[in-house]
Amino acid sequence: MKQLFTFIKKEFYHVFRDRKTLLMLFGLPIAQIVLFGFALTNEIKNAKIVVVDYSKDVTTKQIIDKIEASRYFDIEKSLMSHNEIEDKFKEGKIKLALIFPENFNNDLLHLNKAQIQIIADASDINTANTLTNYISAIVTDYQRGMMKNMILPMSIVPEIRMLYNPELKGEHTFIPGIMAMIMLLVCVMMTSISIVKEKELGTMEILLVSPFKPIMVIFAKFIPYLLISFFNVTSILLLSVYALDLPIQGNIFLLYGESLLFIVTGLAIGLLISISAESQQTAMFGSLMATMLPTLLLSGFMFPIENMPMPLQIISNVVPSKWFFIIVKSIMIKGAGFATIWKETLILVGMTLFFLIISLKNFKTRLA
Amino acid sequence: MKEAVIKTERLTKKFGDFIAANELTFEVYTGEIFGFLGANGAGKTTAMRMLCGLSIPSSGKATVAGFDVYKQTEGIKKHIGYMSQKFSLYEDLTVAENIRFYAGIYGLTNKQIKEKSEELIEQLGLQQSAKKLVRELPLGWKQKLSFSVAIVHQPKIVFLDEPTSGVDPVTRRQFWDLIYAAVDKGVTVFVTTHYMDESEYCNRVSIMVDGVIKALDTPHNLKKQFSASSMDEVFYALAREAKRKGD
């Protein structure tokens, strides 16, 4: 027992005496949250658009006012001609142009039909789609307002409610995703590097030729990174609640409990990598490949899994981050309890046990 | 009249306050085997880097093969050979490829490269192994090849950095046979080492302690001077003092 404690103490020395590791362990999570949370958002705000109004009547003015009032758009200048529009697009100064033809109001009143032209810069197709949709939505809304007092033969009015995330904040998806990625990366990489370092230095040899049981080496290496990851989880949650305005809907103890499970998953994967890696570089590279890539691509964090081709969807089931991502989203954003996520938890437990058993079986108690 | 291939005058290198090499003054003559001895950290590597044109001195003067160590470092590099203990051969290239590569780097023409390659391979008895990867050669053969490659361009002086550690005695002697042969052809050999038995092969030897040259003479004279039966004892007598002051 005393031996284990001394070993753990030594591991902490290693962590805190290496500046680079410290930066990675503590700085990285915070940096990522800040980056993703504040800077990168795939929402669109203040998109520069141009409105050309050949009609200049009451209706067009009302529509334009409505557009201007929304936070999505920034109306550039009301240009006078088509030609000038093309130049502005080429220069990249505007993303969308809205054109009202002459006699807009007259047409609407007398012909019951009027057209609006929307031209969008589709070289960035996502933005183009979003902006066009926004404008259409605003126009439709205006139209509905107009028709409030009229009786129409049949109309279907969809009423939309965005559950859990009414403001459609991007952070809600990102935070759980980041949590998964960082925790996995830190645990896997640090554990694998730490063990391989002992192999590289030759200290592993001395440890093996001693009464200290090899399994204790593993255990002693897990503990510091477990504690550090816990600390990281806390800091991520604090940041998201207070800085990014994302409250935790569900039970915080459940969240910590699931995080603990996921941390152990990461440690087990790190252990597995360390067994076959001969150098720290290999361990680092292997860790990155095993964690970042699958998490970014296949966990559902950045790209929806449902949109992927079938083979990839199946593969995504073996990525631990996918399950953790679901779990965290459920707890943090939907406020779900254990009853809802027991299935995912079980899968994660199964994966962890699998990795642990394989690693422990293959852990070399000899040099070859 | 012996020509001095290396001439230094109060050559010094400082790193901040730390004086790694302190006012080194000595000469090395053509055709000599000169041993540059000292413990790890005594300043040998620093001195050698200055002589090879790899590091600019802080003060003092020195010329190597007639080139100034401050202004003519490129000239120095063209006219010296260098072999380090960690070897300079590419393990995943064959013997022949390594020779071709280095000969090319030293500026030999294609014709010269071909001639030299054949000559070297025959001299070292590597006909069977010319197409083998260097990785597969035994340690002793690698060393011999390394040395030959270091002098492929017939430099005036070749610097050897701890060349024969760890090899068996016979291979070591074969290596020194090569060195003797090279010296016979007029190459000067500058050997740095902290293995004292290697120093016995040298014509003259200098011993560096804490950045300063504490002794410079033939092994024979040094042994007499310190009433020692081996260079190890000479070194011990000199270095013991320094050791007490530092780590």
Place this chain on the structure above:
Amino acid sequence: MSSVTLTNLKKTYNKGEVLAVDNISFSVEKGELFGLIGPDGAGKTSIFRMLTTLLLPDGGSATVDGFDIVKDYKTIRGRVGYMPGRFSLYQDLTVEEDLNFFATVFDTSIEENYDLIKDIYVQIEPFKKRRAGKLSGGMKQKLALSCALIHKPSVLFLDEPTTGVDAVSRKEFWEMLKRLKQQGITILVSTPYMDEATMCDRIALILSGKILSIDTPGKIVQSYNGNLFAVKSESMYKLLNDLRGYENTESCFAFGEYHHISFREEKNYSDEVLNYLKEKGHKDVEIKSVTPTIEDCFIKLLKN
């Protein structure tokens, strides 16, 4: 009782392609200072790794303190001290922390066995708060030795402990080993330095996985058949070639300041060779009879 015994021990690498240890047998008595002398690649490290249970043999068997290296490896691991080839302590821990760590790992403390390492430790004690990575080569070796001894092992395995260490530290290290011997610890040391062989009680000369000879250094030297002479002249290279060309030369090798030469049928041709050399134009020729060193014996054994 023997402390360590090897019986036809064999080790191959690369699926049998490389034979690193070729049916080696010998034993080491309790309290002996035993040297395994040979160049790189001779098989020394492989032997040590098998004896410390870090590698499994591919043939034969061995025991340490009576325990089998395969079956009783756990017991052996608790009893021996091991200092592997490269320096293997934690560079970012201080001297004190490293020592404490290894003491605790072996379920003991510095105080318990302090008298064992005292001689060594007093030399590094002034630096006990310094990080191990910042010590000089000689100091690191002393620290490593202390850590290997701290649990009072019955057998100490030192794999090339003096490689890369300056001459002064080397000498001091061997003096420490001699003092340790007096405490009854069996010490096995491997080294490529032939001159260190004379410090051991008995040595085994090893090359390419085979033992060339095992005996006390004195007896090995005595068993050198024939006379050995040292020759020098003003031009050593020419001398070497001329000596080798001499009809009665058995073998001639460069040995630094002198060349060592032995004659055919172990006779003494020193006068004849002197004339021969003078005829060849050598100046300042000197020839004298010398006692063979371990290196001479090694070379002779190699030739056979």
